[in-house]
Amino acid sequence: MPTPPKFLGIHASPPNWLRWLLTIIPFALLVIIYALASDTRQRENPSDKLLPTASKMYDAMQRAAFEENARTGEYQLWTDTGASLRRIGIGLGIAALCGLLCGLNLGIFIGMEHLFLPFVTFVSIIPPLAVLPILFIVFGVDELAKVVLIFIGTFPLITRDIQLTVKKIPREQIIKACTLGASQTSLAYRIVLPQIMPRLIETVRINMGPAWLFLIAAEAIAATNGLGYRIFLVRRYLAMDLIIPYVLWIVLIGAVVDSVLRLILRTRYAWYLESQE
Template identity: 40%
Template sequence: MVFLWWAITATGAVDSLFLPSPTAVWAAGQQQVQTGLLWKDLTASVGRVFGGFALSAIVALPLGMAMGTSRVICRLLEPLVGLLRYMPAPAFIPLLIIYFGLGELPKVLLIFIGTLFFNTLMIMDAVKFVPNELIETALTLGGRQPQVLIRVIAPCIAPQVIDAYRINMASAWNLVIVAELVAATEGLGKRISLAQRFLRTDEIFLGLILIGLIGLLIDLGFRLLLRRSCSWAN
């Protein structure tokens, strides 16, 4: 892929404004490393993503399990969650800025809002598909509801929960870039926005490649966690 990219740019068939060469992108990366901008942008974006997504994951797990195990809670919350799920998270940006200003909190909350409902519904569905035989057996052997929840349901849905987090992490990255385009002083999204303003396509490509590589590493991390913690499910 990189060779093909280099071959196309080497022929000069495409203007460098539209397709910069790998060498130009590499040089842009080196320049940002030397000035310290790259590390600041990476730290800012990664911190926002993990902060917002961790909060979403922590809230979604008990909420999804409660909705999956209780019909009453499910009937009360599922319509509301379903409604909010269809509201585009970037539409909340003006309200978040009005409520919390231009600091870090609105960006973290945007990721939280944008991933919470998907995580919750996927966990709820995982709970609903736990075999009834396992639950009935545990109850027959004298297990109480909290014990069944912790020792039967939680281990059973662990692979699906990890997989849900792995899938929805991509949405967190989409949201942080949108948030940084609107209101940020640093971050990969902000850097891409500034590069677009001055037609620096080499820096745009650099930002996109970095986001893709970080996403790939996170995805591999989730897969490794799944293999290590739920080897019985592989």
């Protein structure tokens, strides 16, 4: 009997310890290369700004997170984080809610599909950043324009995704519900809606990426706080010691939100994951 190789080829079946090791390797490499490069540069010039040492980054973050800003009296990191999360939460939240309702109705009611789907497709092709100036002109440079940008960037995609999911529900199941006495509204909101909730969570997970993109773009152009605003602000002073930890912080937030959504999916919608396989 052949023994499967540990790592190479299509028949490979790595043991558990190797899986962990393989996962860690690229991260470890990145850290090591950075540390070496940073060390080399710091030796030549102790005030080098491009590749700051870990301790410099730590100090910068320490100041941002735990020291009151002398001018505004705020804790900068938390203000930025709060502002950004609020924008992305409202924007993506409203987009998810509207996308759910629109996608559901477009998917079930053929007339609605013909009326709105081509339009939604058209809107989804518009590059949201191209209309950002319009949004700033129309909604001002305050919160609203940023939220609207996130909404416009994610709503059509969520709608399309939900609509396709509804379409994929077998015709048999719809007919079956009719034979059980379902009216058209209860079909939509009591049979189909609960079935597409897990897909909504998945599509929100996928749309987190674009949402962050639009958020940071909007903050970079016009804002007074926010994670994206801060990164672009301190870029002027080449403050890599703050930019790098901020980026890592955004990654951390994204990862946490993603795993919370995944946890909800696993605990509340086990049937969905099972029937996907």
